Amino acid sequence: MAYSKELIDHYENPRNVGNFGTTSEIKDRKDVGCGVVGAPECGDVMQLQIKVNEDTGKIEEARFKTFGCGSAIASSSLATEWLKGKSVDEGLGIKNTDIVEELSLPPVKIHCSVLAEDAIRAAIQDYKQKNGLAQDADKAHSH
Amino acid sequence: MSDMPIYLDHAATCPCDQRVVDAMLPYFTEKFGNPGSRNHAYGWQSEEGIDKARAQAASLIGAQPKEIVFTSGSTEGNNLAIKGAAEMYALKTASEAGDGGGRGHIITALHEHKAVLDPCHRLSKQGFDVTFLSPGADGIITKDMIADAMREDTILVTIMWANNELGTINEVPEIGALCHEKNVIFHTDATQWVGKMPTDVVRDNIDLLTWSGHKIYGPKGVGAIYIRRRRPRVRVTAQIEGGGQERGYRSGTLAVQQIVGFGEACELCAKEMESDQQRLLKLRTKLETELKSKLEHVQVNGHAERRLPHLTNISFGFVEGEGLMMAIKDLACSSGSACTSASLEPSYVLKALGIGDDLAHSSLRLSLGRITTEQQIDFAIEKIVWAVNHLRDLSPLWDMHKEGIDINSIEWAHH
Numbered sequence: 001m002a003y004s005k006e007l008i009d010h011y012e013n014p015r016n017v018g019n020f021g022t023t024s025e026i027k028d029r030k031d032v033g034c035g036v037v038g039a040p041e042c043g044d045v046m047q048l049q050i051k052v053n054e055d056t057g058k059i060e061e062a063r064f065k066t067f068g069c070g071s072a073i074a075s076s077s078l079a080t081e082w083l084k085g086k087s088v089d090e091g092l093g094i095k096n097t098d099i100v101e102e103l104s105l106p107p108v109k110i111h112c113s114v115l116a117e118d119a120i121r122a123a124i125q126d127y128k129q130k131n132g133l134a135q136d137a138d139k140a141h142s143h
Numbered sequence: 144m145s146d147m148p149i150y151l152d153h154a155a156t157c158p159c160d161q162r163v164v165d166a167m168l169p170y171f172t173e174k175f176g177n178p179g180s181r182n183h184a185y186g187w188q189s190e191e192g193i194d195k196a197r198a199q200a201a202s203l204i205g206a207q208p209k210e211i212v213f214t215s216g217s218t219e220g221n222n223l224a225i226k227g228a229a230e231m232y233a234l235k236t237a238s239e240a241g242d243g244g245g246r247g248h249i250i251t252a253l254h255e256h257k258a259v260l261d262p263c264h265r266l267s268k269q270g271f272d273v274t275f276l277s278p279g280a281d282g283i284i285t286k287d288m289i290a291d292a293m294r295e296d297t298i299l300v301t302i303m304w305a306n307n308e309l310g311t312i313n314e315v316p317e318i319g320a321l322c323h324e325k326n327v328i329f330h331t332d333a334t335q336w337v338g339k340m341p342t343d344v345v346r347d348n349i350d351l352l353t354w355s356g357h358k359i360y361g362p363k364g365v366g367a368i369y370i371r372r373r374r375p376r377v378r379v380t381a382q383i384e385g386g387g388q389e390r391g392y393r394s395g396t397l398a399v400q401q402i403v404g405f406g407e408a409c410e411l412c413a414k415e416m417e418s419d420q421q422r423l424l425k426l427r428t429k430l431e432t433e434l435k436s437k438l439e440h441v442q443v444n445g446h447a448e449r450r451l452p453h454l455t456n457i458s459f460g461f462v463e464g465e466g467l468m469m470a471i472k473d474l475a476c477s478s479g480s481a482c483t484s485a486s487l488e489p490s491y492v493l494k495a496l497g498i499g500d501d502l503a504h505s506s507l508r509l510s511l512g513r514i515t516t517e518q519q520i521d522f523a524i525e526k527i528v529w530a531v532n533h534l535r536d537l538s539p540l541w542d543m544h545k546e547g548i549d550i551n552s553i554e555w556a557h558h
Contacts, residue, residue, distance in 0.1 A: 039555030041500035047539035
């Protein structure tokens, strides 16, 4: 399968790899939202974390770790780039179709973009929950 | 060095040996006759080429030339063997059976190649009863498993000699002996075996055996089936009908240049397999040993000893196979991860062994061959170690593992 230049760039030079602490460390951190989606048996697991500036309400930093194919890694890397500087509600505006377009994902890889969107929603929801904000009504959809 | 990656996918296909190409070339332009043309020198010249190839093919497996029928490859050979034997030895014709079945029992295994499984699936819709045996965790189909599955109405057993994904070696001579004792026809898909390992269809009790040219450094698009003629005489119903070539078993003008190449490839394998395999076993041992010593959580899939010397199927925990292949793009190999297919299902072969989906997704199949050098293996080791470490740095599962979380204890949202 021939991948786009953009996808290969994100795969070979992934942006914002990492986390803001181990799962237990970030559990009680109100400024950090964490989403883990996918399953090892399905061949992809994405972990996306956002760190929100309490004063501005903007996502200051986003970090990811992904177990998966090149498209899954590239989709999550792209998601972290796009999240930075957005408010959490703006972050919810990122759609999987935007990722498909940016990375020119082939049809068999569309599920990777769906998973990235799910990860964004899960991280934002976690942040909102920790801060007693309105829940995202449109729950991360399963596929 | 060229820009192309290092080729470690010989179980998928092999390059055609230059000596094979040289043998084929005259048959494109100069010796172009139809071997079916009995009345002129062009036909005779081609027929000579066919006769030589038939003798070369027979000699590789310990058969008589008359027992060899040329095909387009193992897929065709398997279809002819399985459908042809089922039809020939059916206990009832299709019209006698109607919707009631009872045409006979066939035994195969879950981790056979699709070119065996799909004909079996078709037969099960046509009134035959098919048992798909589950191999043990080591991937081996044993004589005892066949004996347990055997019934009064069993007419055919089809078990591959060596598995294409794992390289594991089934108990073929023993299964053959059992089938002969029970008067059951025994077919083996020997595509990964013949030409690599010593074969003697008489000693090994084979009735029908299929193999392919391109897995033995011959051309693509040609293969052969062995059909035993004596003790017992075995017959199959033709699946391709027409001009009656190949004693009626396989109609169609013979692909003379392909067959000549196939014959040459068989002869070269007969001469060189022993030294080839000794050399490749050393290289594979080096590959596996170094990967295991330099990386944690490396698992070789399938039986540790009973497997082909030139192939390894190896899982790297917490790393996904297709992502891994992208990270080692300087190596051409294949993965048990089916991330490239729409199904998202990992390899059915690894699943049949009870290997967890997570490890199945994390597997690579590396298959060495005549052109593989020690420098290439050193390079492959270096690349794989780098890639696995790099992808583990990216893997949330690796972090969880390092934190002491058992990833199997987590309730994952399956998608």
